[in-house]
Every structure is written in structure tokens, then in C-alpha cells.
Amino acid sequence: MSPEEAIKNDLERKFDFLNGNITIKRARRIFVDVPFERFHDVLDYMIKKMRCAMLSGITGLDEVENFAAIYHMSPEGKIMVNLKVKISREKPHIKSIMQYFPIAEMYERELEDLLGIHVDGLPEGRRYPLPDGWPKGEHPLRKDWKGAGLEMKLEGADA
Amino acid sequence: MHNTGDVKVPIGPQHPALKEPESFLLTLRGEKITAASVKIGYNHRGIEKACEGRTYIQDLYLIERICGICSHSHSTAFAQAVEEIAGIEIPARAKYIRTIVAELERVHSHLLWLGVAGHEIGFDTLLMYTWRDREVVMDILAQLTGNRVNYGMNTIGGVRRDIKAEQIPQVLKGVDTLEERTKYYIKIAGEEPTLINRLSKVGMLSYEDAIRMGAVGPTARASGVQRDVRKDDPYAAYADIDFKVITHNTCDVYGRTIVRVLELMESFQIIRQLLAKLPEGPISVRAPRKIPVGEAVSRYEAPRGEDLHYVRANGTDKPDRVKVRAPTLANVQAVALMLEDRYLADMPIVVAAIDPCFSCTDRLVSINYVDHNSKNTFEWEKIHRDSIEWYKKRGIDFAKLNKTF
Numbered sequence: 248m249s250p251e252e253a254i255k256n257d258l259e260r261k262f263d264f265l266n267g268n269i270t271i272k273r274a275r276r277i278f279v280d281v282p283f284e285r286f287h288d289v290l291d292y293m294i295k296k297m298r299c300a301m302l303s304g305i306t307g308l309d310e311v312e313n314f315a316a317i318y319h320m321s322p323e324g325k326i327m328v329n330l331k332v333k334i335s336r337e338k339p340h341i342k343s344i345m346q347y348f349p350i351a352e353m354y355e356r357e358l359e360d361l362l363g364i365h366v367d368g369l370p371e372g373r374r375y376p377l378p379d380g381w382p383k384g385e386h387p388l389r390k391d392w393k394g395a396g397l398e399m400k401l402e403g404a405d406a
Numbered sequence: 407m408h409n410t411g412d413v414k415v416p417i418g419p420q421h422p423a424l425k426e427p428e429s430f431l432l433t434l435r436g437e438k439i440t441a442a443s444v445k446i447g448y449n450h451r452g453i454e455k456a457c458e459g460r461t462y463i464q465d466l467y468l469i470e471r472i473c474g475i476c477s478h479s480h481s482t483a484f485a486q487a488v489e490e491i492a493g494i495e496i497p498a499r500a501k502y503i504r505t506i507v508a509e510l511e512r513v514h515s516h517l518l519w520l521g522v523a524g525h526e527i528g529f530d531t532l533l534m535y536t537w538r539d540r541e542v543v544m545d546i547l548a549q550l551t552g553n554r555v556n557y558g559m560n561t562i563g564g565v566r567r568d569i570k571a572e573q574i575p576q577v578l579k580g581v582d583t584l585e586e587r588t589k590y591y592i593k594i595a596g597e598e599p600t601l602i603n604r605l606s607k608v609g610m611l612s613y614e615d616a617i618r619m620g621a622v623g624p625t626a627r628a629s630g631v632q633r634d635v636r637k638d639d640p641y642a643a644y645a646d647i648d649f650k651v652i653t654h655n656t657c658d659v660y661g662r663t664i665v666r667v668l669e670l671m672e673s674f675q676i677i678r679q680l681l682a683k684l685p686e687g688p689i690s691v692r693a694p695r696k697i698p699v700g701e702a703v704s705r706y707e708a709p710r711g712e713d714l715h716y717v718r719a720n721g722t723d724k725p726d727r728v729k730v731r732a733p734t735l736a737n738v739q740a741v742a743l744m745l746e747d748r749y750l751a752d753m754p755i756v757v758a759a760i761d762p763c764f765s766c767t768d769r770l771v772s773i774n775y776v777d778h779n780s781k782n783t784f785e786w787e788k789i790h791r792d793s794i795e796w797y798k799k800r801g802i803d804f805a806k807l808n809k810t811f
Contacts, residue, residue: 273490275639276703300617301633303705304731306716319703319714319731324638327703350620350739353446354731361454376447387455388727 251277251326254297261292277328286332287342290318293330294347298322302344305354307362309390314339314364334364343368361388412440415750419448423754425522426762428738434750442745444738457728462488462562462697465725472730473763474555475518478504478511479708480715480730481560486641487704487717488562488725492697498643498685500564505643506680507551507559508706509673513584514543515709516666516673519761520591523663526755527604532594539587545790546580549573564690574681581674588670595660595667605660609744609756612657619740622733623711624669625760627653628661635707646683649676659759666761696723708733710761734763 248256251271258265258279268280281289293299301321308315314334321327334341341358343366344351355366356375363386374381382400386392418429427448433441453472457465470481482504489496517540524532544554550569551557559565569577595601611621616629626633634651636644652668654661697719706713711733720726737760744756794804 272702278701302620303712303714303736304716304729306727306729308718308727317716319716324633324635327639327705329703348620349618350736353735353739372443373445374447375445376450378447378450387452 249274251275254322254326254328257297258289258293261296262289265289275326277326279328279330281330281332283332283334283341286330287344289330290344290347293320293328299328302348302350302354303327305351305358307358307364307388309362309388311390312336314362316341316358316364318344339363340365340367342366345369360386362386363389417753419445424757428757428762430745430753430757432745432750432753437749437751439745439748439750439753442742444742446735446738454728454730457725459724461695461723462725465728466560466562467558469728469730470556470558470560472732475515475763476511476708476710476713477556478507478559479706479713480732482508482642483704483706483713483715483730484717484728485560485562486706487702487715488697488719489693490702490704491700491717491719492562492694494563494691494693496564496691497688499568499687500689501643502680502684503565503567503569503689504560505647506569506677507547507557508642509676509680510543510547510550511557512673512709513670513677514540514547515761516670517543517584519666519709519758520663522758522761523659523755526758527601529601529604532591532601535587536591539584542580542583546577549576561690561693563693564688566690568689569681569684574684577681578678581677585671585674588667588674592667592671595663601663602660605658605663605755606656607658607660608748608752609659609662609759610657611740611744615740615743616657619743620736621711621740622736623708623761624662624665625711625737625740627651628665629657630655633712635705635712639705641704641706643680647676647679659755662759696721697725710734710763711736732763734760738762 251274254277255269255271258269262285264282264285265279270278272278299320299322301324303319303321306317306319308317313336316332316334318330319327320330332341341364343355345355345368353375355369358364359366360374360377380401385397385400387394413434415432415434416429417432418424419427429445431443432439453468456468460468466481466484469484470477472480517536521533521536524530524536547557548554550573551559551567559567611629613630616626616631621629621631622633630653632651632653637651649672652665652672654664699719699721701718704715713733714731716729717725718727741757741760745753748756797804
């Protein structure tokens with residue numbers, strides 16, 4: 248059994264709802280679709296039992312019907328496990344993973360700024376990566392965002 | 407009575423000690439930093455959003471301009487992701503050429519860093535030496551690719567320029583020169599007490615913290631973390647090449663210096679192996695304009711560490727989503743930790759030691775200027791010779807200077 252299959256089997260044995268939701272795309276690339284409600288259970292297991300000590304980034308997606316976030320994680324830096332969680336469009340929010348990965352702070356702030364996905368449990372702090380005067384409710388990576396009238400809304404713009 | 411309370415000092419986003427816009431809020435007790443926080447994002451140019459409105463080929467050039475120093479890193483990582491989605495296997499020769507440019511880029515980047523590090527500790531002679539030597543690798547890059555920065559070497563499906571047999575001896579000669587110079591820098595790093603004392607125990611990042619904070623590249627490897635995408639997740643031609651992952655266990659700025667100078671030596675022998683084994687054959691395959699539905703995660707060991715690209719295609723000629731996580735974003739979060747309990751005067755070198763990626767404004771020299779009326783072509787060599795002559799007429803002879811080394 249390849250190490251990729253071992254990870255797949257391990258996850259499927261532990262969480263039966265993952266059956267059929269794990270794809271080995273190629274050597275060292277695994278994609279997992281995780282239900283929103285069980286995301287932290289899977290994450291917790293992967294970190295504590297599968298020793299996933301490395302988070303290489305979080306990709307936020309706008310899939311029109313819903314938002315999604317992909318957590319690019321790795322046990323030893325070799326095989327990358329991409330955990331994908333769908334997030335509802337009506338009330339977009341997701342729990343912070345900063346208690347596992349302090350490095351997630353910047354990635355989660357990016358989710359908030361660029362896609363407007365509220366990250367629960369993210370400590371108060373300065374925004375990233377948009378500038379301080381950026382108007383509220385403007386999230387550039389949303390597919391329906393066209394930036395209309397943005398110049399008028401920017402802080403310091405002439406009324 | 408003296409005020410014994412803490413003083414908050416904002417540094418940046420525009421500050422003489424910083425080479426790029428970023429801001430630090432340092433809490434000082436006397437000269438000691440008791441708390442530090444970092445704010446970045448001043449260079450955000452909306453490239454990810456811009457990519458969604460452009461074709462894959464346009465994106466390749468846009469992405470190459472994320473950074474002037476590691477431009478090839480970004481364009482290769484992006485091209486790899488797109489090729490994976492499209493199911494394109496690029497020719498072996500293209501993989502080798504990509505890897506050769508990648509290692510030459512690492513050499514120029516590490517030499518540049520060594521100079522900046524020297525400058526930050528008041529050792530400007532090191533800056534002058536390394537940046538003069540760096541011209542050797544910049545010349546090689548210019549000869550192979552046509553540009554000093556933003557090489558434009560990649561295309562979806564391979565590379566755009568071949569390496570000609572007659573270019574190889576020149577590259578090898580340059581690599582030999584650089585290796586000799588690097589041996590001298592290794593000697594300096596090992597023996598020069600001002601350098602050793604200034605850098606040791608500065609900007610400490612323990613092995614545990616490097617893992618916890620997700621540090622990458624030389625920053626992580628200097629804390630003993632055996633992580634290198636070239637070995638862990640081989641791409642391009644790295645699986646065919648024999649090389650060592652350099653680590654160090656001092657966990658300080660000195661360690662980061664040693665890792666980078668030793669990595670230079672590894673890069674030289676990687677380049678030699680690649681040139682010796684360079685396979686024959688085509689340099690690119692035809693890629694479709696429209697990329698089928700799919701997604702891919704591409705990883706690349708840039709000079710500063712792991713560069714991650716995520717691309718999602720929707721069947722059109724434009725991507726649905728492009729996500730870039732450059733290595734500095736992974737490392738900058740460890741900087742606050744490195745600064746705590748250190749002296750204010752250490753701040754510039756500690757920040758420089760992660761080698762933050764500047765949006766490099768390196769000058770772009772046009773190599774081939776064709777005057778259509780007179781049919782004159784100015785080759786790179788000629789421009790180079792002319793500039794030396796220009797200075798010679800004014801009493802400055804570079805040729806003589808170079809001979810002493």
C-alpha cells in the first residue's frame with residue numbers, strides 16, 4: 248500500500264462519512280471533502296494522530312452557490328492533504344484553527360478580507376491584506392464583486 | 407525622575423532601516439524589545455483577482471511579476487499547476503532547463519541576501535564583494551534567458567528558449583568563478599570574529615518554534631528542520647539530481663547565513679549535474695488554450711522557502727481561482743517571536759535574515775535592440791563591452807580590478 252492510500256484508509260476507517268470523499272489525485276496529493284459540521288473533528292485527528300504538523304496555506308474559494316476553504320496540510324512535508332470545507336453563502340463563517348497553527352492567523356485574515364468569510368475565534372488585530380481605509384462589505388475575491396463605486400467609498404475620498 | 411515605563415516605537419511602513427513597506431510596533435523597555443507585532447500587506451496589488459480576468463498565458467507573465475527576485479519560482483509553480491490540470495507532461499529537456507534557471511536564480515538570490523545581511527551589520531565590504539560577484543550569475547541568466555530579472559523562460563507546456571551547446575562552457579566557467587568566491591565567503595563566515603559575534607544568538611528561533619510557526623526555507627533549515635520541497639515533493643528535474651539538504655542547529659541569524667552559503671555550493675553542483683545530463687529533444691509541447699475543469703496544488707522550493715500555488719480551472723481559457731502563498735508570508739510571522747527579548751539594534755538584521763521578498767525593482771536591460779533602419783543589432787556582449795570601454799575612457803578600468811580575484 249502506498250503512503251497516500253494508507254492516509255486515505257486511515258481517514259476512512261476513523262470517519263465513515265468520508266467514504267467516497269477522498270481522492271488521491273496523484274502521488275503526494277490527496278483531496279478530502281469534509282462536511283462543515285465535522286471539520287474540526289477531522290482536523291483534530293489529523294494533527295494529533297496523523298502528525299500533520301505543517302500548514303502551507305488556506306485557499307478561499309467562491310463557488311457561487313457557496314464559499315469554500317481549502318486547508319493545505321502535510322504530515323511530514325511530503326504528502327499534501329488538502330481539506331476542503333464548504334461554507335454557506337448566507338452566513339459565511341468558519342472556526343479559527345489558530346489553536347493548532349498560530350501561522351493560520353494571516354491566512355484566516357485573508358479569508359475575512361478577500362472573501363468576507365467571518366472566522367470565529369480570530370483574535371482582534373490589524374487587517375490583512377487590504378489597506379486600513381478599505382470600505383466595509385467590499386470583498387474583492389467574491390465573484391459578484393466588480394469594485395463599482397469603490398473610489399468614492401475609500402477613506403479620505405472626497406464626498 | 408526617569409520614566410521607567412514601556413515605550414512603544416512604530417517602525418515603518420516607510421523607514422530607512424526597511425527595504426520594503428512593512429510596519430512593526432515594538433514595545434521597548436530600555437533597549438530591549440519586550441513585545442513585537444508585524445503588519446504587512448502594503449504591497450498587495452490584487453494579482454489573484456487580476457488573474458481571474460486574464461488568460462493562462464497572460465497570467466503566467468503577470469505571476470512572474472509578483473517578485474523580481476524569485477520571478478522564475480512563481481512562474482514555474484503556476485505553470486506546473488496548469489500543466490497538471492491539463493494533463494500535460496512536459497519534455498525532459500524543458501524540465502532540466504527550468505531547473506537550471508531555478509538554481510541560477512537561487513544563486514543570485516542568496517548572493518543578494520548575503521550582501522544585504524552584510525550591509526545590515528555594517529559590513530559593507532561584504533555587500534560590495536557579493537553584489538559584484540552576483541553580476542557573474544546575472545550575466546549568465548541574461549545570456550540564457552535574455553533578461554536579468556523576469557526571465558520569461560516558462561510557457562505552459564515547457565520553456566521558450568533552448569540552451570545552446572556553445573553556451574554551456576560559459577555557464578560552467580561562471581559557476582567555477584562563483585564557487586571559488588563562495589569558498590571565500592564560507593571561510594569568512596567560519597573565521598571572521600566580527601561576523602560570528604554579531605550574528606550568533608541573534609534572532610533565535612528554536613526547532614519547536616520553527617515547526618509551530620510554520621517557518622520555511624533557509625529560515626526553518628537553520629533551526630534544524632529538514633524541509634526542502636526539492637527533496638520532499640520533487641518537481642521539475644530534482645528527482646534525477648543528487649544533492650544535500652543543508653541544515654544548521656544554531657537557530658540564529660548566524661545559522662541562516664551558514665545555510666545560505668552552503669546552499670550556494672549545492673546549487674553549483676546541481677547546475678553542473680543538470681548541464682552534464684541535459685537530455686536531447688524538444689523544449690515544449692503544445693498546450694490547449696482552454697484548460698479542462700480541475701484543480702491542482704503546486705509546490706516549489708523558492709530561494710526563501712516553499713512557494714505554494716493553487717489553481718482551479720473551469721474549462722475556459724481563464725482560471726477560476728489562482729492562489730499564491732509566497733514563502734515570506736510563512737516566515738514573517740516568526741519574526742515577532744525572533745525579536746522578543748532582543749535589542750532594538752538587532753531588529754534590521756533579524757528582519758533581513760528571513761530574506762523578506764522585496765518587489766524587486768532591479769533594472770531591466772534590453773539585450774537585443776534591433777534598429778530596423780540601420781539593421782544594427784546590439785548584442786548583450788557588445789553593451790557589456792561598451793560600458794567597460796565607457797568607464798575606461800574616464801579612467802576606471804574594471805578589467806584590471808577583476809583580475810585581482
